[in-house]
Amino acid sequence: MKVTFLGAGSVEFTQGLLEDLVQFGDELEVSLHDIHQERLETAEAAARFISRGHGVKIGAHLDRRRSLEGADFVINMIQVGMIDATRADFEIPARHGLRQTIGDTIGVGGIFRALRTFPVLDAIGRDIAAVCPDAWLLNYTNPMAMNVWYLNAATPVRNVVGLCHSIYWTAHDLAELAGVPYDEVSYLAAGVNHQSWMLRFQAGGEDLYPRLDEAIARDPGLLRRVRVDMYRRLGYYPTETSEHSAEYVPWYLHDPAEIERLRIPVGAYLEISEDNVRRYRATRDALRAGRPIPVEGTMEYAPQIIHSIATGTRRVVYGNVVNRGLIGNLPEGCVVEVPCVADALGVRPVAVGDLPAQCAALNRAYVNVNELTVRAALEGRPEHVRHAVMADPNAAATLTVEQIWQLCEELTAAHGDLLPEPLRGVR
Secondary structure, X not given: OEEEEEOOOXXXXXXXXXXXXXXXXXXXXXXEEOOOHHHHHHHHHHHHHHOOOOOOEEEEEOOHHHHHOOOOEEEXXXXXXXXXXXXXXXXXXXXXXXXXXXXXXXXXXXXXHHHHHHHHHHHHHHXXXXXXXXXXXXXXXXXXXXXXXXXXXXXXXXXXXXXOOHHHHHHHHHHHHHOOOHHHEEEEEEEEOOEEEEEEEEEOOEEXXXXXXXXXXXXXXXXXXXXXXXXXXXXXXXOOOHHHHHOOOOOOOOOHXXXXXXXXXXXXXXXXXXXXXXXXXXXXXXXXXXXOOOOOOOOOHHHHHHHHHHHOOOEEEEEXXXXXXOEOOOOOOOEEEEEEXXXXXXXXXXOOEOOXXXXXXXXXXXXXXXXXXXXXXXXXXXXXXXXXXXXOXXXXXXXXXXXXXXXXXXXXXHHHHHOOHHHOOOO
């Protein structure tokens, strides 16, 4: 069984996934790819440290196609433009008065992150079709929904599923709030990535939402969280953090009083990105000096899927896939997040029917941004980039259309050759 890691220089994430994989004890070949020589060398050194004593075969390649040869699974973790592009995604909008927290899903940050990722996804898709057409592409790269939509619409990849840990960790944290062990909880969630909804949350047939309400009543501090505020008004708990959730809706970030009331960390991802760089350097330096590095498993879905397909072990995971009758009141063909069965036959999504109307309404606003962004790239229409930002809830609540147009021009110039060529023009 061969697993290829694309963007393996994302060392910490690569380490956690490898730790999970080697614990399964299956015969394993790992192929690491990154475009940065130093990061690739660090990833290889980390992989050899983690896999010592497990008999794992490890290769490292700057050439992506070579790394993919014979792969059964491809884990995509690339970040196009790295921290410099992230800084542009935050600093330029901030000069226009547009606040973001994470900026990787929708919003102007998510839109431009997608646009600079799409050309690389084109190349990945061609390479997979050429050298490992039956491989499963397990995508972790954000913006998840836009990238999975684009991979399905524009590339020849046949087997692709987007993976995110937000539903698992939401269920885990809600179980703790409700005072029930996680392994006794059952739940159903669905929606779109980073904006799914906990539709059912139970233990032993008991609805646990009343216990959650009691926990919130006991702790007024919980009322100062965006996702709790959304839950109390919408009736269903959102499955992403408050930091993320704040920038997918028009209600919070344009208002300084709401930012203070709900303790919203504006610009949080810049600090996270800087910390990631520091942690990478610490890992690199430790490995160069021959010191051990701390490694923990991730509880991520990719290793579980790989094990299930390889062994036939049945699991239910959550995946981001094309909506083909899975959620009835979201557009057909968009990318949705639903439960999926993983076993020897692959990853098969489960239909969940209609979402509550108020949840679907918010999801449709999210989907509109996704569709316009993907169409901009598929059709080579730069005006659709501007339309996507105009449709974005947070941007529309903060900026005039002329400000949106100017912002898009500045980000287009900043990202330059990373964008698809037809989208590089300005007004």
